[in-house]
Amino acid sequence: MPALTSDIRGVVPIAPTPFLDDGRIDDASLDRMTDFFVGAEVDGITILGQLGEAPKLDHAEGVAIAQRVIGRTRLPVVVGVSAPGFAAMRSLAREVMDLGAAGVMIAPPNTLRTDDQIVGYYRNAVEAIGPDVPFILQDYPLTFSVQMTPAVIRRIVLENESCVMLKHEDWPGLEKITALRGFERDGSMRHIAILVGNGGLFLDFEVERGADGANTGYAFPEMLVDVVKLNAAGRRDEAHDLFDAHLPYLRYEQQQGPLGLAVRKYVFKRRGIFTSDAQRKPLMGLTAQAKGEVDYLLSRIARVDPRASLSA
Amino acid sequence: MPALTSDIRGVVPIAPTPFLDDGRIDDASLDRMTDFFVGAEVDGITILGQLGEAPKLDHAEGVAIAQRVIGRTRLPVVVGVSAPGFAAMRSLAREVMDLGAAGVMIAPPNTLRTDDQIVGYYRNAVEAIGPDVPFILQDYPLTFSVQMTPAVIRRIVLENESCVMLKHEDWPGLEKITALRGFERDGSMRHIAILVGNGGLFLDFEVERGADGANTGYAFPEMLVDVVKLNAAGRRDEAHDLFDAHLPYLRYEQQQGPLGLAVRKYVFKRRGIFTSDAQRKPLMGLTAQAKGEVDYLLSRIARVDPRASLSA
Amino acid sequence: MPALTSDIRGVVPIAPTPFLDDGRIDDASLDRMTDFFVGAEVDGITILGQLGEAPKLDHAEGVAIAQRVIGRTRLPVVVGVSAPGFAAMRSLAREVMDLGAAGVMIAPPNTLRTDDQIVGYYRNAVEAIGPDVPFILQDYPLTFSVQMTPAVIRRIVLENESCVMLKHEDWPGLEKITALRGFERDGSMRHIAILVGNGGLFLDFEVERGADGANTGYAFPEMLVDVVKLNAAGRRDEAHDLFDAHLPYLRYEQQQGPLGLAVRKYVFKRRGIFTSDAQRKPLMGLTAQAKGEVDYLLSRIARVDPRASLSA
Amino acid sequence: MPALTSDIRGVVPIAPTPFLDDGRIDDASLDRMTDFFVGAEVDGITILGQLGEAPKLDHAEGVAIAQRVIGRTRLPVVVGVSAPGFAAMRSLAREVMDLGAAGVMIAPPNTLRTDDQIVGYYRNAVEAIGPDVPFILQDYPLTFSVQMTPAVIRRIVLENESCVMLKHEDWPGLEKITALRGFERDGSMRHIAILVGNGGLFLDFEVERGADGANTGYAFPEMLVDVVKLNAAGRRDEAHDLFDAHLPYLRYEQQQGPLGLAVRKYVFKRRGIFTSDAQRKPLMGLTAQAKGEVDYLLSRIARVDPRASLSA
Numbered sequence A, B, C, D: 001m002p003a004l005t006s007d008i009r010g011v012v013p014i015a016p017t018p019f020l021d022d023g024r025i026d027d028a029s030l031d032r033m034t035d036f037f038v039g040a041e042v043d044g045i046t047i048l049g050q051l052g053e054a055p056k057l058d059h060a061e062g063v064a065i066a067q068r069v070i071g072r073t074r075l076p077v078v079v080g081v082s083a084p085g086f087a088a089m090r091s092l093a094r095e096v097m098d099l100g101a102a103g104v105m106i107a108p109p110n111t112l113r114t115d116d117q118i119v120g121y122y123r124n125a126v127e128a129i130g131p132d133v134p135f136i137l138q139d140y141p142l143t144f145s146v147q148m149t150p151a152v153i154r155r156i157v158l159e160n161e162s163c164v165m166l167k168h169e170d171w172p173g174l175e176k177i178t179a180l181r182g183f184e185r186d187g188s189m190r191h192i193a194i195l196v197g198n199g200g201l202f203l204d205f206e207v208e209r210g211a212d213g214a215n216t217g218y219a220f221p222e223m224l225v226d227v228v229k230l231n232a233a234g235r236r237d238e239a240h241d242l243f244d245a246h247l248p249y250l251r252y253e254q255q256q257g258p259l260g261l262a263v264r265k266y267v268f269k270r271r272g273i274f275t276s277d278a279q280r281k282p283l284m285g286l287t288a289q290a291k292g293e294v295d296y297l298l299s300r301i302a303r304v305d306p307r308a309s310l311s312a
Helices: A027-039 A059-072 A086-098 A115-129 A150-159 A174-185 A203-209 A221-232 A236-253 A258-270 A288-302 B027-039 B059-072 B086-099 B115-129 B150-159 B174-185 B203-209 B221-232 B236-253 B258-270 B288-302 C027-039 C059-072 C086-098 C115-129 C150-159 C174-185 C203-209 C221-232 C236-253 C258-270 C288-302 D027-039 D059-072 D086-098 D115-129 D150-159 D174-185 D203-209 D221-232 D236-253 D258-270 D288-302
Strands: A045-047 A077-080 A103-106 A135-139 A163-168 A193-196 B045-047 B077-080 B103-106 B135-139 B163-168 B193-196 C045-047 C077-080 C103-106 C135-139 C163-168 C193-196 D045-047 D077-080 D103-106 D135-139 D163-168 D193-196
Touching: A027 A059, A045 A059, A059 A077, A059 A086, A059 C086, A077 A086, A086 A103, A086 A115, A086 C059, A103 A115, A103 A163, A115 A135, A115 A150, A135 A150, A150 A163, A150 A174, A163 A174, A174 A193, A174 A203, A174 B288, A203 A221, A203 A236, A203 B288, A221 A236, A236 A258, A236 A288, A236 B236, A258 A288, A288 B174, A288 B203, B027 B059, B045 B059, B059 B077, B059 B086, B059 D086, B077 B086, B086 B103, B086 B115, B086 D059, B103 B115, B103 B163, B115 B135, B115 B150, B135 B150, B150 B163, B150 B174, B163 B174, B174 B193, B174 B203, B203 B221, B203 B236, B221 B236, B236 B258, B236 B288, B258 B288, C027 C059, C045 C059, C059 C077, C059 C086, C077 C086, C086 C103, C086 C115, C103 C115, C103 C163, C115 C135, C115 C150, C135 C150, C150 C163, C150 C174, C163 C174, C174 C193, C174 C203, C174 D288, C203 C221, C203 C236, C203 D288, C221 C236, C236 C258, C236 C288, C236 D236, C258 C288, C288 D174, C288 D203, D027 D059, D045 D059, D059 D077, D059 D086, D077 D086, D086 D103, D086 D115, D103 D115, D103 D163, D115 D135, D115 D150, D135 D150, D150 D163, D150 D174, D163 D174, D174 D193, D174 D203, D203 D221, D203 D236, D221 D236, D236 D258, D236 D288, D258 D288
Parallel strands: A045 A077, A077 A103, A103 A135, A135 A163, A163 A193, B045 B077, B077 B103, B103 B135, B135 B163, B163 B193, C045 C077, C077 C103, C103 C135, C135 C163, C163 C193, D045 D077, D077 D103, D103 D135, D135 D163, D163 D193
Antiparallel strands: none
């Protein structure tokens, strides 16, 4: 399977992990999800991220999920290997790369503060997983409390050849994309892929600023694919029209923490992809009122985009 | 001037503070803003909040602003008196109440952690400003890093008769409104007003959950007023239609920190309310690209809501 | 092997993990350390704690260390099972209990804020590891940023029969011990063991306040044993005299983070217990100047306590 | 009055603020404290610091204290001007400099994270107070949650001629002093004074590493003065002997937050300097048991250093 490179573009969904109601991993739903992503014409799949409830899985479960997804698709599969220490990170990274993963994603621990601590952390991480493993740098201050300036990202990119992509989810973040693309233009940093997260909340402008696509868990990846394509084709107003039709629900889904995940799993269940919307603990279930709000929002999207129509 | 009570409803904008390009306070713009709010049919005005750059003003400047706004309108004026210590809080609170303020707003310092610390803080604050001064409890974890459960809010309300309103900007926050209204229904908490913040990002559903209105700085308070009214009239779809037309821009404006404020000031300048969009340091100016994005978003709103049409 | 109960008293050292210079686990040193602790007449051993660099070990390594230490001593062995998620916590806890561990220790994740979040976390943890596994509640705000009031600790103790001990390392913390012992006296909380951490920095007064001993990694556990005994025998001045002789070095060793650990490992090497003072990354080596400072401090202790004499 | 320069050496106590039992400022005690410091042969006085409960004073109170202390001594008086915004910082700085202060001290707000944010903050602060006002950079991560590397401190020193001193209270912090003195030796940074804080907990080694003295609130500044002098005279063992005699109490006093301050005020009262040990809210009183512990510790110091003898 080909390795992830800085040429990756388009949409790489962050996959949730399907559980049965009793908490066991739901392999049938995992397969349906993989097939669904292929059908949505995405450009890769990221598994075992924060959204994938990776910290709630034990090592063997994580590996089993990776093996199953990798075995079912020819799309590049990226595996989140963030861990409290480098030994566990190394174990998981080597194991999933042997299974055919295209690369790994590494989030910073929430104790990092100074620029040097951040740069040093990624230096140690690369030494742990090996310099031959392509990795995605995750920049998500809202969740991880780690603030990386564009200059710090540049230092990490320059130090580590294997850093091929930024998962960009700083907020506000538009000027950061512009700054990084400026570094490429002025020759001070080699090109890396930039795919955006944050549920896609600013995707409409992020692609205009130079992002290559999205790496996020929005429950309608088809919309993300279309927006990226419309933007690439210079059809600005159409890109915004489609995006704006989804935005009221997208905003609702993008609520932080277990609630946002509960919304996504609920919609994956409504779409027939997941058998159950169960989360492992700590979890937050959706109230009936919240489900009604989601249904209402989807019915409003469906006036414009029929893919959001849910059968009762 | 009448004191703020728990019957307050509708829209109470959080006012930015207008500066001249040299950093001095711009009295003419302050007057225009006050008149603009009156014209927008809001139900009160909050000044010297976080968004009002209150920490960047010295004591005398804060008092002068309060005096000017209070003197120009019969609307209730609420004054932010958050301070690093109770002596400064007391000074400002007593001074502005003497000038005719309707009440004060108090945000928690970002060092509070345990439930008891939070409850104790408000007990001390009330002792400092006096139990006769109506106050608004600000619950904004994203900015203040203080997490208040519904039960903690209830303790504060029960302990302090002068707590008349919650400025609700937790995120996710819909279930919190439902929980607090549940406390009222089950008789375990007296009624308080709940007005929402967060730029209005969830206003459409928050009013459906029981919020009484909005207490936020969105640059088109007229829209907030209309959504609250449409909801009260049971015209749900119309409320959402109007809200959704504004949401792409509202989301852009609601970016955290000095950027969001820069957007609002830019729009206030475009709307002819402010002479300058200057901020005091630390500041973030808008790039030309960002201004273009704002202009594009407003032009899209204007297709539906002509109030967003800006003259060149 | 008998299970840990709330009757545990005395000194239970937190064991560092010995590595060879190339980063592999050093079994010979592990055995010497186990024998050393037995010889020092301690009352148990805690392994795989924060100080034991547990997050830097992978699962198999952690289990192997537990098996080796448990197999070499009849002392109760407590195993740290703190993990980013409950699945990994459960795996490790069940595995080491099957190997004969006396109980486990659980630290809170640094994202917990409200009282309910903390109590809920331990409820979920107990559900994950099973209610039959005795556990130690670790209260260490300085490192974990989680603040537990005495009332929150009481809630956890009352909810979970299997909570048998508090590892107390709040700072300041003397009044917390007094408050918890007061809960026992007034009948509002059953008795639990309280053993103190923080390198023993306040052990002299903590035992006077009602602590049952120490659960910390000070490099001379013999001193901790003697202070606990002298205090129990009512020989207050002698207890303080011995403690004070060690305090200048103890304070030096108790510096936070990898530096404090480096000091301890250096002294364990000087004492002939460890072959190497290597840490896994991220690490901090001791400079020659720091080593000189440690040597100087130990030579000063040795004037009073010959056990601190190090052969060149 | 002469301005503070980078030649400052010795001991500059951080002064607590004396209150009467009813919370008003106690001028008589303030005068006694000033005279006491002069008698202790210190080299300056810092007022309105964190320990001085500065955030609990209103502007006028702070200025009045500064005026009184400056008017009573020819020692250089440094005034803490840390504030939530630059306008208040500027007001206070200009006012106290006009009154004859020797310089100001500025702590970073606890929201700063990246290197550039920290450097930018001090650039803005200097612009606000004016480049002619000598200032002390306070580096106290334990309290302020801001982590400054030696390289960041160097950037601040190089950018701002008026930065004349570092109040060093990082922990662990010995290597930081060595690093900064190394910058001076290799010519990459001009000389600044380094005076240490943290209650003096590492003063014995910090002066050996190159610190110029102490800038902290230990209740026996005479001891700090002696240790600095003994070290300067090359009498290492004597310096440590005196320091170690105080250390058990010093450690007790150095407990973080309002408790440590309560201990200091209690001792200032016992020493006849303060009439009352009252704090303003939020406060923590000393229990009878804690007072007994302090008395016991002082009686033990008094066996070696009669200055710690307290009359009943």
